[in-house]
Structures are given as C-alpha cells and as structure tokens.
Amino acid sequence: xxxxxxxxxxxLVLVLVRLPIVFAMGLVxxxxxxxxxxxxxxxxxxxNAAMSMVGRQITDTAQDYGLSVIPLFILMGLxxxxxxxxxxxxxxxxxxxxxxxxxxxxxxxxxxxGFSAICGSSLAxxxxxxxxAMPEMRRYGYSDSLSTASIAAGGTLGILIPPSVILVIYGIxxxxxxxxxxxxxxxxGAIGILFYLFAVRWTVFRxxxxxxxxxxxxxxxxxxxxxxxxxxxLLFFLVIGGLYGAxxxxxxxxxxxxxxAAGMGATGAFLIALARGGLTLKSTFVTxxxxxxxxxxxxAVLIGAQIFSNFVNFAGLPEGLINLVTAYDVSPFxxxxxxxxxxxxxxxxxxxxxxxxxxxxxxxxxxxSLGYDPVWFGIVVVVVTEISLITPPVGLxxxxxxxxxxxxxxxxxxxxxxxxxxxxxxxxxxIVLVPAVVLFLPNQM
Amino acid sequence: MERFLSLIHRISHIPAFTAxxxxxVLMIMTFCDVILRSxxxxxxxxxxxxxxxxxxxxxxxxxxxxxxTERQIAVDLTDPIFDxxxxxxxxxxxxxxxxxxxLYWPILRIWAxxxxxxxxxxxxxxLAIPQYLVGWFIAFATAITAVSMIFTGFLYLFSPKLLERSx
Numbered sequence: 001x002x003x004x005x006x007x008x009x010x011x012l013v014l015v016l017v018r019l020p021i022v023f024a025m026g027l028v029x030x031x032x033x034x035x036x037x038x039x040x041x042x043x044x045x046x047x048n049a050a051m052s053m054v055g056r057q058i059t060d061t062a063q064d065y066g067l068s069v070i071p072l073f074i075l076m077g078l079x080x081x082x083x084x085x086x087x088x089x090x091x092x093x094x095x096x097x098x099x100x101x102x103x104x105x106x107x108x109x110x111x112x113x114g115f116s117a118i119c120g121s122s123l124a125x126x127x128x129x130x131x132x133a134m135p136e137m138r139r140y141g142y143s144d145s146l147s148t149a150s151i152a153a154g155g156t157l158g159i160l161i162p163p164s165v166i167l168v169i170y171g172i173x174x175x176x177x178x179x180x181x182x183x184x185x186x187x188x189g190a191i192g193i194l195f196y197l198f199a200v201r202w203t204v205f206r207x208x209x210x211x212x213x214x215x216x217x218x219x220x221x222x223x224x225x226x227x228x229x230x231x232x233x234l235l236f237f238l239v240i241g242g243l244y245g246a247x248x249x250x251x252x253x254x255x256x257x258x259x260x261a262a263g264m265g266a267t268g269a270f271l272i273a274l275a276r277g278g279l280t281l282k283s284t285f286v287t288x289x290x291x292x293x294x295x296x297x298x299x300a301v302l303i304g305a306q307i308f309s310n311f312v313n314f315a316g317l318p319e320g321l322i323n324l325v326t327a328y329d330v331s332p333f334x335x336x337x338x339x340x341x342x343x344x345x346x347x348x349x350x351x352x353x354x355x356x357x358x359x360x361x362x363x364x365x366x367x368x369s370l371g372y373d374p375v376w377f378g379i380v381v382v383v384v385t386e387i388s389l390i391t392p393p394v395g396l397x398x399x400x401x402x403x404x405x406x407x408x409x410x411x412x413x414x415x416x417x418x419x420x421x422x423x424x425x426x427x428x429x430x431i432v433l434v435p436a437v438v439l440f441l442p443n444q445m
Numbered sequence: 446m447e448r449f450l451s452l453i454h455r456i457s458h459i460p461a462f463t464a465x466x467x468x469x470v471l472m473i474m475t476f477c478d479v480i481l482r483s484x485x486x487x488x489x490x491x492x493x494x495x496x497x498x499x500x501x502x503x504x505x506x507x508x509x510x511x512x513x514t515e516r517q518i519a520v521d522l523t524d525p526i527f528d529x530x531x532x533x534x535x536x537x538x539x540x541x542x543x544x545x546x547x548l549y550w551p552i553l554r555i556w557a558x559x560x561x562x563x564x565x566x567x568x569x570x571x572l573a574i575p576q577y578l579v580g581w582f583i584a585f586a587t588a589i590t591a592v593s594m595i596f597t598g599f600l601y602l603f604s605p606k607l608l609e610r611s612x
Contacts, residue, residue: 016520018523018537019540020518022518051551062583063500063579075472252483259496266476267475270472289507295468295503296503296504350520353518
C-alpha cells in the first residue's frame, strides 16, 4: 500500500510540472508494476511483465468497442450545434420564463439543461450558452454576477444529464453499465435544474435589481418557439428512450446499446444540421476532425489511467484502504463523507477529468466493498465534479465564462455563483442521503 | 527548415482526413446497422469488428498531431510559477522530449504483440481481416507520435520562434 501511495505522490508531482496525464500515469504505473512484480523497478522480470501489460493495454483500449460511444456522442453535440440549437433552446426557455423576475437567468439555466441533453461536456455547454445568453441578459440590464453565474452553474449540468463523456469514462474504468449510468443521471440532472432555478429566485429576491423581468410572450409565440426545437427534442427522446428500452414495442422494436444510441444520435444530429443548411463539406470535415482530436486525447488519458490502475490494484492499495477502514471500525457513511470531503478539496485545484482519473482507481474498490452501488457512486462522483467546476480558486467553468465574456472579473462571477454552489451542496446531500433519487430509473431497466 | 515545417503541416492533413473519414464511416455504419436490424431484421454482422478497427484508425491517426500541438490533457495549475521564472519554454521542451523518448519501449512491445498475432494467423471473425495489420498501424502511429514529440521538444528548446510560427 505504501508503494502505491508513493506512486500516487509521484504522479501528482509529474502532472504539476505539466507532463501530460497519460505520460505521468503511464510512467509511474509501468515502473510501479515492475516493482511489484520483480521486487525492484529495474528488475528484468518485472519490467518485462510491466511492458507486456502496457502494450496490451494500448492495443486493447484502441480497439475497445464500448469506447466508440465517446467520439459518437461528441459528434452528436457538435453537429446539433451547427444547426443553431443553442439559440433556439434559449428562445424557447425565454418564451416561457422570460417574463418573471430573474426570468432570463432562469431561461439560461433551463436552456443549459436542454443543451446538456445533447452535449456531454460542461465546458462546451458553458462556452456555447455564454455566447447566446450573455448578450440577452445584458440587454435587459441583468447584473454581471447573476448572468455569468447562471451560465457557469447551468453549464456544469453538461456532464450529468446524458449523454456524458465523464460518465462513459467512469463506466469504462469501473466496468459499470454505461446505459444505466446515463439513465441514472436524468433525475439528479432535473433536480439540478430545479435547484438552480431556486438559486436564481433567491438572488433576485435578495437584490431585485440584479434580474428585472422581461417581456411576456404570448402562447402563439411560445408554440412557434417550441416548433423550432422539436427535431432535437425528438432526437433526444429517441436516443435516451432507445437506451432505456422504452421504444421496444411493435412496430418500432428499438433498443440500443450505448454505442448504437450514440451512432443514432450522431447521424440524426448530422441529418438535422444538414436539413437546416448548417453544414458545408468543409465544416463537416472540421467537426469530424475536432471530434477525432478530442477522442484521441481522451483515449490517451484513459490508457494512462488504466495502466496506473493496474499498478495500484496490484500493489494492494484498495485492500489496504479496506483493511484500514475495518481496523478502525468506521461506519460506511462516515467513510463516504470523508471521500466526498477529499473530492471537494481536490476539486478546488484539479480539473474534472484529471480528478476522476486519479481518484476512481483508488476509491471505487473501497466504496463497493462498503456495499454502495457502483451506478450511484458514479453519479455522486459526477455531481462532486460539477461542484468543483464552480469552486474557487480553479473553477474551470468560471474561467471559461471569464474567457468568453471578457470584461467581467473572476471574483464577480465567483460571488454570483455562491447561491448556485450552495444549491449544489444541497443536491449532493439529497443524493447521498436518498440513493433512490439516483437508482430509481436504472433499477427499472 | 521553414519549408520543411510547412511540408509537415501540409502532410498532417492526411492523418486528419483519414481520421475524419473513419469516424464518418463509423457513424453511418452504426446507424445503418440499427436500422437494418430493427426494420429488416438483418444487422450488419461485421459491425462490431469494423467498429473496433475504425476506432483504432480514428484515434491513432491523429495521435501524432494532438501530441505535438499541446492537445494532450495536462494540468496547468503551475503555469504562473513557470511563467514567472520564464522557464515555461524549457519545461515544454523537456516534457516533449521525455514523453517522446518514453514511447520507445511501448512501441517495441506493441510491435512484438502484432508480430505474435501474425504468427498465429489471427483474423477477425466475419471479414477475416488479419489482426496484425491493426497492431502494425498502432505501432507505426505511436512511433510517428514519438518522433514528432521529440522533434517538437527540440524546437521548443532551440528554435521557439520557428515553432510559434508553425503551430
């Protein structure tokens, strides 16, 4: 167990000097594995075994059928956005919510939730919605802190509401069903939207000037706005319904594996964007190319994480932790609270994916041995990661907003984010105390 | 040198185009597979093995590009410190060099694994595509990645201006 902890510290040092995560985890994982197998990091037998493991891990991950969901879901998000979805989603939410006090900020949260249902990344959701929602909120005299905060917080929903790249990576690392993880994200995601709406209401209750009411839309306008997003809504229900098994009836008989759902989603999004004239040959190529780049970097870190995880498991870190917990006779709930505490602290400095890759190999076996559900823990990890995206000093979504908007200071955004952050903590508590919130839907599958 | 870099830049369109094509084929194939299975009850039997191969092509074609253009996922927490002491460039150079060199051993092993599958004559289930071809491709792409990272590392250390222009 000591060896694994030393290895973990070395990885931390290496990533802090900016060695790409795949190389830091791969290097330590390889030599650590060699040490465990051969008794020294330079023993020939140990190194030989380690290199075999590394070679196989690279070849196998590259050809992992399940991993094809990653590029396909990324593609779906990018294609849909070419069809102008973000603007239309905002228009719909605005038509229904805009007339209330703080309504535009509420519309922003709702539109972020809608966009998350197509896009699997929090940073992309925040960046995209910032371009659409920020000018509107400025036009109606919303305070900078409320408008930026509602986008930064709303954007975090991207990794929880399916599809979610982070959930796929968690699923692959822990061999948990990706379909179940996706379905499990729906209710916590909806609760997230609801709590964020409360956070907006609370902000305008405290300071009515921060979010004046907009114009009321007539029902005719609302229905017109809805009509512009029907295709994308249909696509979402097709993808998620097929995954859930809800479309398995005559004459449809549609049930999808995650890969098939992603393929259907991506092709559907491609056709929608094509029909709306949002795609040229060149932009299609650029979209495919960017997706391949993102997928390749995700595959690379995943390979590194698997190599590291092999070492950590071989070195007996999970058993060591389990023995420690048994020896001190700590109740599982207290252990869970400690793990959540560690996540929130790590989240203050680490970016979401790195945090997930570094911690899941260590905590997952412990959590499962304590009798918790792997799907539930996946959602808990993602919700904690979402919180980290808006936690100072390194809340990445806040920096994204700062980058896109430009003339707002980071501290203004962090100040505005506070009520959203508190509502996130409430949501986390709800999920931890009432696991059924997460597990109800996947248990019906 | 500058001419050489612009040549590399132009050549880099080939792997990007390969990856984009593989990904597009993967997308359409998955769609057709689902439709053929649920409507006509005749799925594409080779879909699974083709998915595996197309994934490997998509990811490994662009690996050299993302590795030498700062697209590998890294933690940038300490950037201000390195910037303050003006050693970011040296750090980037060394990181690229070290990463590139590190890949030498995995490449040998991937190659050896591919050779073994060739000796065994392993082929895919439906289309009988030789497995070693994929292994060769992965080894080859990883080797290009290593070379391009080492090259980028040297540029960082000895000719940063040239690198800036070519990125």
